[in-house]
Each structure stands twice: as C-alpha cells, then as structure tokens.
Amino acid sequence: MANQETILTVENLGVKFDNNEVLKGLSFFVKKGDVLAIVGPNGSGKSVLFRALLNLVPYSGKIQWAPGLKVSYVPQKFNIDKELPLSVQEFFKFKEKNSKKIISALKSVGITDEHHIEHHILKERLGWLSGGQLQRILIAWSIIDNPDVLLFDEPTAGIDVGGEETIYNLLKKLKDERGFTILLISHDLNIVYKYANNVICVNKEMICYGEPNSVLDPTALANLYGGEAGFYKHEHSHDH
Amino acid sequence: MNIAMITNPILFQLLVGVLIGLGAGYLGSFMILKRMSLVGDVISHVALPGIALALIFEINPFFGAFAALFLAVVGIWFLEIKTELPSETLVGIFFALSLAIGILITPEPELLEALFGDITKIGSADVFMTIALIIVMFFAMFRIYRGLTLSVVSKQLAQSMGINVSKISFLFLLLVAIIVALGLKVTGIFLMGALVIVPAAAAKNISIGLARFTKLAALFGGISALGGILFANHFGLHPGPIIVLTSGVIFLLTLLFKK
Numbered sequence: 356m357a358n359q360e361t362i363l364t365v366e367n368l369g370v371k372f373d374n375n376e377v378l379k380g381l382s383f384f385v386k387k388g389d390v391l392a393i394v395g396p397n398g399s400g401k402s403v404l405f406r407a408l409l410n411l412v413p414y415s416g417k418i419q420w421a422p423g424l425k426v427s428y429v430p431q432k433f434n435i436d437k438e439l440p441l442s443v444q445e446f447f448k449f450k451e452k453n454s455k456k457i458i459s460a461l462k463s464v465g466i467t468d469e470h471h472i473e474h475h476i477l478k479e480r481l482g483w484l485s486g487g488q489l490q491r492i493l494i495a496w497s498i499i500d501n502p503d504v505l506l507f508d509e510p511t512a513g514i515d516v517g518g519e520e521t522i523y524n525l526l527k528k529l530k531d532e533r534g535f536t537i538l539l540i541s542h543d544l545n546i547v548y549k550y551a552n553n554v555i556c557v558n559k560e561m562i563c564y565g566e567p568n569s570v571l572d573p574t575a576l577a578n579l580y581g582g583e584a585g586f587y588k589h590e591h592s593h594d595h
Numbered sequence: 596m597n598i599a600m601i602t603n604p605i606l607f608q609l610l611v612g613v614l615i616g617l618g619a620g621y622l623g624s625f626m627i628l629k630r631m632s633l634v635g636d637v638i639s640h641v642a643l644p645g646i647a648l649a650l651i652f653e654i655n656p657f658f659g660a661f662a663a664l665f666l667a668v669v670g671i672w673f674l675e676i677k678t679e680l681p682s683e684t685l686v687g688i689f690f691a692l693s694l695a696i697g698i699l700i701t702p703e704p705e706l707l708e709a710l711f712g713d714i715t716k717i718g719s720a721d722v723f724m725t726i727a728l729i730i731v732m733f734f735a736m737f738r739i740y741r742g743l744t745l746s747v748v749s750k751q752l753a754q755s756m757g758i759n760v761s762k763i764s765f766l767f768l769l770l771v772a773i774i775v776a777l778g779l780k781v782t783g784i785f786l787m788g789a790l791v792i793v794p795a796a797a798a799k800n801i802s803i804g805l806a807r808f809t810k811l812a813a814l815f816g817g818i819s820a821l822g823g824i825l826f827a828n829h830f831g832l833h834p835g836p837i838i839v840l841t842s843g844v845i846f847l848l849t850l851l852f853k854k
Contacts, residue, residue: 409755430751439628441744442804449741480803481748 359386362424362504362536363408367416370400370407377403381416381561385553387503390530390537392551392567394544396580399558401540402431405506408538427502429493431509431540437482443492444477451499460495463532465525487518491525498529507539511546519543523550544571605828607722608714612820612838614729615781616790618774620816621736623795624809625767628747632796634671636788637690639775641667643697643784646709650702656709657724660779663693664772672768676761694784712783712835714824725777732770739763744805781820782835793842794819800849815845 363385370378378400385391393401407414409428420426447457461472476492484492490510497505510526511519523546530537541547547554548567556562556571556579563575626635642660649659671686701709708716746753746760753760771791778787794815795808802808823838 406751411751411754426755428752428755430749430755435748436630438799439747440799440802440805440808441748445805446748449745478803 359388360421361385362387362421364419365408365417366419368404368407368418369415370403370412371415372412376559378407378414378557379560381555381557383553383555383561383564385504385536385538387536388530388534389553390527390539390551392547392554393538393540393557394542394547394554394579395557395562401557402508404557405430405508405538405540408506424504425500425502426504426506427497427500428506429497429508429510431512435482435489437480439480439482441481442477443479443481443484446481446492447477447496447499450496456499457495460499461492463498463529464491464495465521466491466495486514487521490514490518490522494522494525494529498533498535501533502535504536504538507537509540509542511541511543519546526550544576547571604715604717605824607717607719608824608828608834609821611717611722611725612714612781612824612834613817614725615774615778616794616816616818616820616838617813618729618732618816619778619787619790620794620798620819621809621813622732622767622771622774623791623793623816624798624812625736625740625743626771626791627795627799628744628805629767632792633788634686635771635775635791637686638664638667638671638771639779639784639787640690640694640697642776642779643701643709644693645697646705646779646784647697647701650705651700655720656705656779657721657776661772661776664776665769667693668765668768668772672761672765675764697784708783709779710783710785711833712779712781712786714781714834717780721780728773728777732773735766735770739766740809743767782838786835786839789839790816790819790842793839793846797842797846797849800846800853803854815842819845 361384365384366382368378368381369376381404393404395401403412405428406412408418409426410418444457451457451460457477458469458472461476466472466476481489481492494510507526511522514522526537527550529535539551548571551567553565554567554571555564556575558579562579563570623635626632641663645659645661645663646656647659649656667690670689674685698706742753742758742760742763745756745758746763750760774791775787778790782790795812797815798808798811802811819838819842823841824834826832826841827834827837
C-alpha cells in the first residue's frame with residue numbers, strides 16, 4: 356500500500372456553522388485502495404467532514420482530491436417514505452439509463468437472480484424494500500457509474516447485526532474486485548478493526564489517526580468517547 | 596378569434612380548463628412527493644389581496660394574484676431553506692390573515708368570482724396566456740423533475756450529485772404560484788388547492804412508480820376539468836365546484852383499486 360498514489364490530502368481542515376466550530380485542525384491523507392474509517396461520538400462532526408469533502412459546506416484549510424476522480428456518496432439516515440411513488444428502476448434511471456448496466460450493478464451487490472431483478476426488485480417501490488435490501492440497492496446505485504472513491508455515512512444504520520456483517524463483506528468484496536477507495540463512517544469498532552486499514556478518530560478535533568491496531572488504544576478511546584469505550588453503544592440520533 | 600369565442604365559448608372554456616387541469620394535476624403530484632399537499636390550499640388564499648389590489652388599480656387580476664403568490668412563495672422558500680423547522684403554523688397564520696384582509700378589500704361584486712372562480716368569463720387574453728404558461732410549466736418541469744425527486748429521496752444525496760436543491764425548490768414553488776394564479780379563473784381561491792391535490796392523490800392510489808403517478812395526476816386533472824365544465828354547462832351549474840367534485844369522484848374510484 357505504501358507506494359500507492361495519494362488521492363486525497365486534507366490539511367488543517369476546519370468547519371464553522373454560525374461561529375460554532377464543528378471541526379478544526381483535521382489533517383490526513385488517503386491513498387488509492389485505502390479503507391479509511393472515521394469514528395467518533397454522536398455530534399462529533401463526522402458527517403460534516405464528509406460534506407466538507409464533497410464541497411457541500413464552506414470550510415477553511417485545504418482539501419485536495421487527485422484530479423479527475425469520481426466520488427460517490429451514500430448519506431446517513433436514508434429513510435425513504437413508504438408512500439413515495441418511486442420504483443427502484445426509476446431511481447436507477449436517474450443515474451443510468453442502460454438496463455443492462457443496472458442489472459449488472461445489482462448482480463455485483465449480491466442480487467443475482469435476473470428474473471427476480473427484472474420482475475420484482477426493479478418494479479418495487481423504493482420505500483417498500485427492507486433495510487438490508489435498500490442498502491444493497493444504494494450501494495449498487497453508488498457504484499453504477501464506476502466511481503473511484505466511495506463515501507459511506509453509517510452504511511449499516513438500521514440494519515441488524517447479521518445484515519451488518521453481510522454489507523461490510525460486500526463492500527470489502529467490491530473493493531477487492533474493483534479497487535475502490537472507501538471512506539466510511541462507523542460506530543462499530545469491530546468493523547473498523549476488521550475492514551479498515553486506517554482510522555481517524557474525530558471529536559471536533561482529530562483525536563487519533565493511523566492504523567486501527569496501533570492508534571485505537573484505551574487512552575485514545577477514552578479521549579474520544581470520554582469513558583469506557585468497550586461499553587459504548589450507538590444511540591441512533593442524528594449528527595450534523 | 597373573437598367571433599369564435601362569441602359563437603362557441605364553451606370550446607375555449609374547455610381548452611383553458613383542461614390545460615389548467617393537466618398542469619395542476621402534474622404539479623400536484625410533485626407537491627405530494629414533497630409532502631406539501633396543504634401548501635397548495637393555503638397558498639391560494641394569499642392571492643385574494645393581490646386580486647383585490649389589481650381590481651382597485653384596474654389591472655388584470657392574474658397579475659395581482661401572481662404577484663401576491665410570488666411573495667408568498669419567496670416566504671415559504673425562505674422558511675424551507677433557512678430553517679429545518681416545520682413552518683406550518685407560521686404559514687397557516689400568515690395565510691389566514693391575508694385571506695381576511697383580501698375579503699375586506701376586494702370590491703363586493705368581484706368577491707364571489709374571486710372566491711369561487713368563473714371560467715365562463717374568460718377572454719382571449721386568458722386563452723393565450725394559459726397556453727403559453729402551461730407550455731413553459733411543462734418545459735420547466737421536464738428540466739427539474741429529476742433533481743426535485745432526488746432531493747425528496749435524500750437532499751444530501753442530491754447535493755452530492757451537484758444538484759442545486761434550493762434553486763430547484765424555488766423554481767418549483769414559482770411554477771406552483773403560476774398554476775394557482777391561472778387556476779383562480781377556473782375554481783377560485785377556495786377550491787384551487789383541491790384541483791392541485793385531489794387528482795394527484797387519486798393518481799397516487801393506483802401508482803407504484805413516478806412516471807405513472809405524475810402522468811395519471813395530469814390526466815385526472817384534465818378529465819376533472821373536462822367533465823366538470825361539460826356537466827356544469829349542461830345543467831347550468833357553477834363549473835368550479837363541479838370540477839372539484841369530479842376530481843373527488845375520480846379519487847373515490849381509485850380507492851377501489853388502491854395499490
């Protein structure tokens with residue numbers, strides 16, 4: 356990994372909302388093929404970091420992407436109204452008109468039965484899918500235009516533990532097959548140890564940065580969560 | 596043109612009515628998508644003081660109504676982007692007050708027409724204006740419907756794809772203001788909200804996807820206007836309420852086939 360090219364450099368990044376500092380002094384870089392996990396308590400600015408990386412909020416400091424990169428983003432809290440009249444097919448067509456490409460994207464996220472895809476999945480309302488199914492659809496949607504970098508904000512929020520594991524295995528498989536670079540926000544430290552090669556701990560400032568096994572020590576975790584991280588549980592509240 | 600209007604005014608009523616019905620139904624489907632079904636209802640009330648001022652200053656009431664609606668739309672848009680808070684209460688109060696003011700200052704003879712519409716009184720200017728504005732509306736919607744829908748699915752997702760959500764939202768509200776101002780001739784202030792929402796609600800009952808939903812909403816709006824005007828004309832009734840009742844019948848029928 357050491358000789359891979361750097362595709363993202365962040366230096367002294369800061370974000371303020373109405374004079375309220377939400378992030379300050381973040382510096383890190385991402386190399387091609389990295390899986391970078393971003394961890395931190397609720398309201399620590401993780402989602403804001405993503406939005407700054409996507410240039411959706413004003414920021415200070417430097418964010419430099421390698422030129423010509425295509426970045427795909429799946430935001431947190433993707434609660435789609437059951438009543439929303441939008442079929443899976445129509446959702447895909449907003450991004451890709453070619454039905455073959457849609458089917459192939461769905462196959463690569465583990466929905467393999469073509470008959471099932473064409474006659475059920477694509478015709479289903481987006482809001483009628485189960486949490487796990489919807490997450491697969493969103494992953495398929497995010498990779499359909501062959502991005503270089505994927506940004507996932509809590510890719511398994513609202514999915515049960517078994518399903519969570521499946522989604523992460525899927526992301527790992529896709530990364531290995533296609534060489535994506537992945538940045539993901541996660542609350543689950545087990546996931547971070549298992550899948551990420553780098554981690555940033557954020558609580559408005561950068562608390563730690565490096566390989567999970569060497570930087571996620573008890574001191575860092577205590578600094579990050581202000582207590583016993585082993586008992587840390589995610590309460591699903593929204594952080595901006 | 597004027598000769599044709601005198602000899603066959605019902606054709607022009609039908610043309611204007613159906614076009615507005617199509618437009619109102621189509622826009623209504625996106626208002627339902629954006630969960631702002633009641634906005635169409637309250638927003639139309641704001642038109643009354645605008646109509647009153649237009650009548651007092653002797654300009655075409657459409658422009659008075661549109662100017663008032665435009666201000667209302669800017670207000671709603673501002674609340675929408677500046678606060679994430681539900682703006683219902685504030686909007687509700689503001690709009691009820693403007694209705695009260697409008698009732699006070701609208702000249703008595705025109706009040707009934709402003710409140711309930713009268714499509715039998717359309718002139719050739721209304722016909723041309725309606726045709727032009729409905730074309731503009733559908734063209735604009737064709738440009739923005741993708742961004743509009745994606746921003747309903749997830750605002751942040753839409754933004755990350757380079758979609759200017761607040762600009763699209765404003766454009767959409769502007770189109771709503773146009774269709775409401777146009778529709779005041781057809782159903783009046785009290786019932787315009789119904790013409791925007793009822794056909795779309797009916798379409799939603801029997802649609803899974805967006806394409807069918809929006810097309811059916813437009814179709815039901817058009818049919819309501821067509822059926823309503825013909826029925827009212829035949830029995831010598833007031834067309835506005837009959838149009839809305841026709842859409843209500845369509846809604847009830849679609850309930851039988853609800854998806």
